Amino acid sequence: MIEVIKPGLETGIQDLPGRIGFWSQGFPPSGPVDAWSFRLANLLVGNPRDAAALECQFVGPTLRFSNDGAIALTGAQMNATLDGAPAAMWETVPVRAGQILAMGAATNGARTYFAFSGGIDTPLVLGSRSTFHMAGVGGIEGYALKVGQSIPLGSASEVTPLRVPVELRPAITETRSWEVECMVGPNDDWLDPASVDTFFSSEWAVQARSNRTGVRLTGPEFVFSSKAHEKRPEHGNDPANILSHGYPLGGINLAGQTPIILINDAPSSGGFINPFTVPAAAFWKVGQARPGDKLHFTRVDLDGADKFRRKIDAICSAENLVAL
């Protein structure tokens, strides 16, 4: 068991592949935004890479362990301490019952992943332990961690201490500037072709009004094609309005003139177009970008997205970790 002394800022239990099969009823997949860091944390403590672990957002929690075991911290740097001494990231850290892990605010990136040997063993809700914060589904009682809660753990066997080689970690930028792979479609024909090019050549700033449903961006104005202007009235008044349709994860949803990157807890559908989509393998960048960070989108096609996804997938394997 792990006792929550301080909850941090919306710290949630997540697992992979998340809540699958209920999206058509409005329950999104959820799961960790940076699945790369998440999986490495699990592998470092001997768990299956998709086991339930904590996603700490911007400010991490303070936790007291009731069990001996092993922990791992990956993703954003939150300057964690174990009984006051700095706790290493990207490697297995043995812990004893009674020890306290205190995490601070992220100094680079936005999300830190915390795994405990044996994995988190909260009840499955619709097949997943993932927390869908907005509607109060999954996790512990539906929401982010709260003071005084106890996080149940699965049973673990002996853990071999391991480390993730530097070249296999996601490169969380210190320059606060990100190159994010992005695909054209599904609704790019609602934009003027020149506006599609402008999207890829421009700098986009991450707004503070961002959460696990979407990351809002500020940048140049979009220009729409005739399709957006000459449509049937039931599509709506705004050029960006479309008859309510499904929203892909990673979709760059154009709410009027504000692009919102739809991430893990995004709505299943709505009435705005998605001219572009961030593929799975670039999600970790969106998950680690902080308000004020600058994004540049790099155009990739389906083959490019497949290659990039397979590369990260191959990295997230226990055999790539080295003994401490």
Add this chain to the structure above:
Amino acid sequence: MIYDEPRFHIAGDRFIEVELGDEMSFDLNIAVHAFVGAIEEAQIDGVVELIAELASFQISYDPERINYHAVVREVLGVRAALEDTSNIDRASRLFYVPLFYFDPWTKECVDDYKATVVDKVSDPDLLCEVNDLPDRRALMRIHSGTEYWVASLGFWPGLCSLMPLDPRHELRAPKYNPPRTWTPKGTIGLGGALTSIYPDRTPGGYQIIARTPMPIWDREGRLPAFTESLALFRPGDRVRFIPIDQEEFDHIDAQVTAGTYEHPCVEHQIFSVSKYRQWRSKIVNGDTK
């Protein structure tokens, strides 16, 4: 229009948007649901889930098990074997949803928006204006005088988009600009030509005119209606609104709180698309005998 061929759009490396047309109509929506139902039945390996919408649907697939081109090929294969959707009979449950029209909670919500965001004509009065109705009683009569078709679910757990089945009861509603930051749980809103029930306290952009004490989703699955699913409706269900007053609202609300409320629902009905179409065309052509 309804397209001759489905239009496939790449939506990242795990999703495909399939458009069957660009209009909001029962005929197109029933085609979407028939197609999606057939794809589900085909159990294509690697197709993970489907979201059926008004005129289109979204396919999620696992790119490690099936690629985009194979999904398109398989889905077109399902379509080739699909029977004509205009004559199908399908199971369709009918829910009686109690509605307190012009209730104090939605009024409070609209008043709050008017005071803190931007002044506007109160939602029921705006709907009367836009739809050329003399007063709120006429609005209630029009709105509650038809069965509705559950055309799609989504945006929020359990949220449903309802299409009136009787063309004489179609209402038009503009959307809020900017949207509301909150809406009471169980509020009934209208946007475009659709009616929606807000499953929870959420932001929103529809014009709001009533509230139901009947939950349409339940995160704990406490009431009997939620033993199979945490969301009440399925596409192809039908809804009839029953006007109630404050006393009845409070009575139902108390039953819900006590966990004893049973959703009024006729489980075993078959909806005949062809008979519905005959009836509708009679009405549209003015022959209502």
